Amino acid sequence: MTNVNTLITDHLDIWTTATEAKPSSGRGNSKKTGLYGIQKLRSLILELAVRGKLVPQYQNEGxxxxxxxxxxxxxxxxxxxxxxxxxxxxxxxxxxxxxxxxxxxxxxxxxxxxxxxxxxxxxxxxxxxxxxxxxxxxxxxxxxxxxxxxxxxxxxxxxxxxxxxxxxxxxxxxxxxxxxxxxxxxxxxxxxxxxxxxxxxxxxxxxxxxxxxxxxxxxxxxxxxxxxxxxxxxxxxxxxxxxxxxxxxxxxxxxxxxxPMAEQHRIVAKVEELMTLCDALEAQTEDSLKAHQTLVETCLATLTNSQSPEELTENWNRIETNFDTLFTTEESVECLRDAVLSLAIRGLLTKRYSPDEPASVLLEQLFQSNMQTANSRHRTIMSKIREVEPPFPIPPSWAWSNLGSLSFDLRYGTSKKCGRDDSQTPVLRIPNVSGGQVTLEDMKFGPLEEKELSDLALRQNDLLIIRSNGSLEIVGRFAWVPELDREYAFAGYLVRVRIDPAFVDPRYIWYVSQSRFVRDQIELPIRHGVGLKNVNSTELASIAFPIPPREEQKEVIYQIDSLFEYCDKLLKKIVDKNESIATLADTLTGKVH
Missing domain, CATH: 3.90.220.20 (DNA methylase specificity domains)
Structure with a gap:
């Protein structure tokens, strides 16, 4: 037991720093940090207390x-x-x-x-x-x-x-x-x-x-x-x-x-003393994490507020010097992703293009094409939305548009009751798209007639949007549809958006939809609602998007892909380290049992 005690105390500063990601809802990060190591320390104190290993025994106490x-x-x-x-x-x-x-x-x-x-x-x-x-x-x-x-x-x-x-x-x-x-x-x-x-x-x-x-x-x-x-x-x-x-x-x-009763009182007093120390350690750790997160957010805000590629380079060099100090938590990596998207939609991730034609010409051609293809319902939606007022500067070759103008079909899914009869049409539901990617696990199937299936069949490059959910964090989330192995339809709590990829790459729209800029457009109007949170087709059609020329869209997607891949690797490194420290905490505290 002495060796175990030595291991526990000698490595206390390591294993008590173990953290775990906990789900949370609402605006901002999708996760918050739990202080796993300190939780294990509290558990260890209680376990030592009830096993008679926290205070000495005295014969004169009976x-x-x-x-x-x-x-x-x-x-x-x-x-x-x-x-x-x-x-x-x-x-x-x-x-x-x-x-x-x-x-x-x-x-x-x-x-x-x-x-x-x-x-x-x-x-x-x-x-x-x-x-x-x-x-x-x-x-x-x-x-x-x-x-x-x-x-x-x-x-x-x-x-x-x-x-x-x-x-x-x-x-x-x-x-x-x-x-x-x-x-x-x-x-x-x-x-x-x-x-x-x-x-x-x-x-x-x-x-x-x-x-x-x-x-x-x-x-x-x-x-x-x-x-x-x-x-x-x-x-x-x-x-x-x-x-x-x-x-x-x-x-x-x-x-x-x-x-003995006297020892019970001594045990209680010692537990209260040590739990007070845990409270102080917890508060200190939380303050340190908050300070670290504030520092990360401040540095990244400086980055995303850059007004030119030259200023961006200067601000990035300042962050790069302290990169290993800044990006050490899961929350900081998520902030880095947000910064990447913020830079992307401002045209700061790509070099200054001199396109054959600016995005404004592209969007005019797209709009004319959409108006020929769009059905009467889509035309009605378009008549209700206003022209975008630029919320921030973008490169001269870019242009502003909204989701309704970019698309020629914006449609709700089927209201048919779905079940497990796989001889019917597979129907994507919220669980199949809530992660931003289409997953075909836990499928349900619906009795769709030929006409309804024709209207609701999904194609590669379609976008699906969650229009109703109890969680503000989930409502309004976009998912990009890849090539599918058969005809799939989609359920009524989803909206399908169809954009002609010859003009605007739907993957670009999908990436931009994850930005804080778009999330604010979705969340702020419905933040104070009670129960189900909803966004309707007109509200979705009104969402503003900054659009680069067609070739630059490819470059923006490439840059986001590359930087997100780096974020994934960085996140895995952090998660692996946290898991190792948590394993150390489990192993050392488990040895007292």
Missing amino acids: DGSGAVAKLARKREELVKQKLAKTAKKLDELHEGDFPFPIPHGWSWARLQDVSEYIQRGKGPKYADSGAVRVISQKCVQWNGFDLDKARFIREDSIEGYGQERFLRDGDVLWNSTGTGTVGRVVTLPLETDDRLVADSHVTVIRMLSDCPRFLEIYLSSSGIQNRIEPTHEDALVSGTTKQVELNVSTVLALPVPFP
Whole structure:
């Protein structure tokens, strides 16, 4: 164990820096960073605490078995006074019931034997106000107890609650239902005049001892939390991954390690001290990451605000000198991608072309061609949109247009109900395009008639846009359609845009659609909506795009491809490094088990 301790402490500055990417929604980066290494440090502290390896043992503090026996006598007295229920008959604990070794002087006991009261709360009758608040699973969070989320119960239902159901200072509250919420635990700090009861999704544990926080530490430790999973070989919960239950009978019978009372208090004090240090380390790390990200964004803003290729070169040289310091996180690489797109749409990624004809001539030819091909619906859409007002300078040979003018067909997909009958027409849905690329996994099929299939059949270079979704980050996302092996249609929450590639390369439009400039045009008008976020065909047709001459479009695509490929390699290097550090954290902290 000494060697393990040395490894852990000697490499603390390395493995506690491990991070993990977590999904998030909304404007900006699609991911945020989780401090995995510090989470593992917290877990390690709890595990050491409940195994007797965090503080020394002292013989003069007595032993756990004596403390358990004393609490058993206290419980018997409460039962005689009818202040506690008679304990259920449970099998005696044997060595095979113990999940790990404990120090000499500690004892194992079933939770029932060291508790005065263990019971689920009641299903409440809610009211908008009242004298009694009901504690739900939302109140029991890993970062503490949140009374603000508690609702009230009706006055006429209060008499249905026995005195034992009203919560007391030191009650341990353990969430007992629901994936994602079950297992969260907190010791109640009753610092309010409100009378509180628990609802039926929370188990209340009222300890006989004066140190309930030790039980909270044990229930929070990985040895218990890993078992709050129905697939675990020794699961504490029942049900499926969609709806799990922590039954009262399981809580009653749970074996818990029991140190002498004085040692329990010392353990709690040491855990609180170390968790405070973790809080400080976490805050310091978060501040460092935020400062680093601000530095990256500031430097890249200078780059994207360049007014000429010469100024761009000068600003890039400044970044290149500090490249290895700046681009060390997944977020910084995503910012670099955004900067690439921002430079691309301003004409700063390509040399100054002297085309045979400027983009304005190209777009006029395209518009005339589209008007001959477009159907009446598309013409109606075009009549509703205004001419683009240039939002920023572009090269003289470029021109502004909008998606409606660039396309000759902008159409919603089928509303037919789709299923798994693969003898019907395959239909692309939001899951098939939400990543910006078309994927043919998890296909569904629909009963499309010949006319509908003719109207909705996809071709190579079509663009599909998600027009409706609950996530603002997903709505309005474009996907480019490659060559397909058969006829595919698309579903009603998607919009197909068809552009003549002889004039404008759809891959250029697809790339530009990922830029912050286009995302703002889509997101800002619908940001404050509740529920489903929607963008309609007229709004899509109005999106402004800066268009280079045809040959320069190829060069822009080539430059973006090349720079994104470099970003992919850089990102892989960062991810691999983070995974290695996370593996080190897992390995070192796992050795104490």
